[in-house]
Amino acid sequence: TLYHYPLTHTRNALKSNNIELPTQRAKLVNSYYHGTSPFPLSDLTLGKALQQTVEKYPDRECLVFCENDQRLTFSEFMIEVDKLAAGLLKLGLKQGDRIGIWGPSTRDWVVTQFATGRIGLILVNVNPAYQTSEMEYALRKVGCKAIISDVTYKTQNYYDMIRETSPEIDFCQEGQLKSHRSSCLENFIMMGEKHFPGTYRFSDVMNAGGPKEIAQVHNCQSSLQMDDPINIQFTSGTTGHPKGATLTHHNIINNALLIGNRIGFDDDHDRVLCQVPLYHCFGMVAGTLCMAVYGQTMVFAVAGYDPAASVRTLIAENCTTIFGTPTMYIDVCSHAESINAKFTGLTKGVMAGSPCPIEVIHRVDRVLGTKVQVAYGSTETSPVTCFMFRNDPDEKRTTTVGKALANTENRIVDVAGKIVPVNTAGEVQSRGYCVMVGYWNDKEKTAEAIDDQGWYHTGDIGEMDEEGYVRVIGRIKDMIIRGGENVYPTEVEDFLHTHPKIDDVQVIGLPDKRLGEEVAAWIRVKEGEKLTEKEIKEYCKGKISHFKIPKYIKFVTDFPITVTRKVQKFKMREEHSKELGL
Known part of the structure; x- marks a missing residue:
């Protein structure tokens, strides 16, 4: 039987769920975690959810488009x-x-x-x-x-x-x-x-x-x-034609409810600077759908993306929350530092879309004054499956992507599909209300992505600790195998981000006749700073394993990116291999 719960009832039930005490569960032995919840999922459609919020907050500002000064209640x-x-x-x-x-x-x-x-x-x-x-x-x-x-x-x-x-x-x-x-x-x-x-x-x-x-x-x-x-x-279609992930009202309405709950939207009226594009699941679900179910005000600096406009808008619109990918945050912090900008009302930030380096999170907290929450998921899961709690300790907040959202299961499995012990690397998989119906008109690709038990195979390598926190190590296809040693690009990127002169860095594998692959790093240096290959390699010696130290280093002013500011590593590999004649 499907029960109808008004949105206001769901919001009230959610209020008890945005903080989880570490003592509530026994320590895990195996890498399986189910996000429990004291309330049922909502059966509302998008139209009904919006209508309820409009009836509750008819005169509240709902949308702001600063570029042409458009405002709607x-x-x-x-x-x-x-x-x-x-x-x-x-x-x-x-x-x-x-x-x-x-x-x-x-x-x-x-x-x-x-x-x-x-x-x-x-x-x-x-x-x-x-x-x-x-x-x-x-x-x-x-x-x-x-x-x-x-x-x-x-x-x-x-x-x-x-x-x-x-x-x-x-x-x-x-x-x-x-x-x-x-x-x-x-x-x-x-x-x-x-x-x-x-x-x-x-x-x-x-x-x-x-x-x-x-x-x-x-x-x-x-x-x-x-x-x-x-x-x-x-989907991005980097390995062939893009696939059409098909989502239902139930998928995205409930994901929006649970995302907003973790952020704290049920406690406050927030003004959210949404930098991520609406065509992407992050912007459409965490952005405008959270607006519709929680009555938040969604603010857009420009139709596309401009870090200078983002900084101006944060101040002018007194935004309390900011959404963005790691690259967006790096750009915004760089611009804010260059003009010594101060953000008096900004307290919350959500970072997602690609791996979130520890040093970037610390920098955002310092420069913007937020306490960043990292979210993780994929288009095929509506999108978020893991998310930080607001009261998570900094060690968890900066090194993991949080725990499963309510009503969501996560597990880590080996190549045979068996659940691995905690703190063991394997593929991250998710199951629950959030998993897509399938890829439109593509049964074969759907069957590859979702198994007979309903688990969605993310293609990401990760680990789960004893409390259910997930650490994403990288994409299976991005893992570098150098002379039999596995090198995870995210690990090398996190280390290089600790260098005081590095603004951003991306690590890839390039072909090598003897070792199979070698490590390469593309580095963007902070404005006004200079770096050499020798300095980078000296910085790495004795701090990371010798086989993880980049053999090839390329200094760049930018990276090939998608509209959502995701770095296209396949293009980096193609370009760098061609330059080196590999």
């Missing part, structure tokens, strides 16, 4: 959401249809996220950095019937790329596209006020619905179910 936001939902119904879209969203973090993006959820459309997040072929593959893979797109972003001209895949758009009426290459696509909706041939303007769709369609939007709330798919997010 929860009641104003709800009106826009339902207007767009009604307009999409007027176009003939119905529950279960897939609709793409392509562009950076804007007001229209967030309105689209909740409007599609209100009427049961499945939102397909298209990476803003995708080129024509990648965009076309994603839309065709999931059979998108419509796409809402920005016009341009940075060097991207989205409309030109759309015309390249669907040249018929030049000669068709709005909503009547018959694309030879993307047969499902019928509707293109462009943000902004400029009208493009064959497309609807976003504002026109917002105004297309009438009382009949608004009534349909409200009626949809009783027919949608928690296990209905709501979102498809494409």
